[in-house]
Amino acid sequence: MTPFPAVILAGGASRRMGTDKAMLTLEGETLLARAHRRIKTQAHPVLISRHGDDLAGLPDATVIRDAGTGHEGPLAGILAGLRHLAAQGSEATHMVSLAVDTSFFPADLVERLAAASPAPDAIVLARTDDRVHPVFALWPLVLREPLEDWLASGVNRRLMDFVREHQSRIVDFPLIPAEDGAIDPFFNVNTPDDLAAARHIAKRIAQT
Template sequence: MNPPSFPFAAVLLAGGRSTRMKQDKALLHWHGQDLWQAQMHKLQSIGAERVLLSCRAEQPLFASDGVETVHDPEGEDKGPLAAITRCLEHVQMPLLVLAVDMPWMTAAFLREQLHKHTDPEKGWFFRGPHGDETLAGLYVPAMLPQMREALAHEDLKLQHVVEAAVHSGLAIAHPLADEQMSFFHNANTPGDLK
C-alpha cells in the first residue's frame, strides 16, 4: 500500500507513570520484545515522515536511528495532553498518536485509516461506548490553540479537547465498529496482557 496522500508524523506516547501496572508499561515484555519497541515498529512501518518517542528522561528507552525523542519536562506531570501538545508543536504537521499501552492496535488498521483520511487540516478519532478514543488518533496543528488553552486552565482531559475539536470542525469522530473495539483495548494491569 502506498503512503498516505499527505505527509504526517507519528509519536509513541510512553511516558506514563503506570501506577496501576506497578511497573513501567513501556518495559513489559510483549511477543519477545519490550512493549515500547513493538509499538514503535508499528509506527515506523506506516509511512510517517517523522517518528517520535515521547517519554520521561529517566526511562531507559533508547530510540533507534531516525526516531526523535521528546522528553517530558522534569517534574511536570500534565499527562498525555502536555506530551501530545509538545510533540505537535515540535513537528508542525498532522501527528498520529499511539499510546504504548495499546498493544492490540495494528499497523494495518492505522495505515488504512490514514489512507481513508484525505484532509490534512482535520484530525480524526474514533468514538466508542465510553467516548472518544484519544490515544490512537490524528492530531493536527489547527488544534494547538485549544490544546494550549486547556493546559493553561489545567483541564487535562484529552476527551474535552477532542470533543471541542470535533464540535468546531477541526476533527472528525468516526463511530467505532464492533470488530474495531479490540484495537483500542488498554493494558492497565499485568492481567490485561495475559
C-alpha cells in the same frame, strides 16, 4: 504527499501496573519497541513522548519530553509532539497519536484515519464497537496553540473535553476475528492481569 508523523505516548505514570509499562515485554520485545516497529511502517517521522531515557534497543528513536513537569496525561504528550513538529518546520498538516500500551492497533491505522478527509482543524478519532479511543487520533497541527492555552490554564487536562471544543470525526475499526471471540485491536495494558491477557491475545491472533 508528505507522510503523517506520529507520536507514541509513553510518558504515563503506570500507577496501576507498578512499573514502567513501556518496558514490559510481549512476545520478546518491549511494548515500546513493539509500538515503534508497528507504527514506523505507517508514519514518518515517529516521535516518542517519554520521561525516562531507557529506549530498550531503540537508540535512533526521536525522544521528546511531555509538555509539563510530570505525568500530566496524554494531552501533554500530544502537545509535545505538535511543538516538536512546529519547531522542525514540518510540512505535515496532521500528526497521529497512539498509546504505548496498546499492542494490537490496526496495521492500517494511519491510512483509515487519513481517509476521513480531515478538515484543516478537525480531530479524527478511532472507534471500535461504539467505544471511542481518543488517544488513537489524527491531530491537526493548527491546534497547537489552542492546546497550549488549554493546558496552560491548568483547569482541565481531560482529552475528550478538549476534543469537544473542536471539530472532530470518528472512524470505525473492525474487531480482530478469532475462533473464541473477537478481539478489540485497541485493547490496552494497565494492570498485571491485562498484561497476561495481552500475552494470551497475542497467541490467539497468531493461531488465526
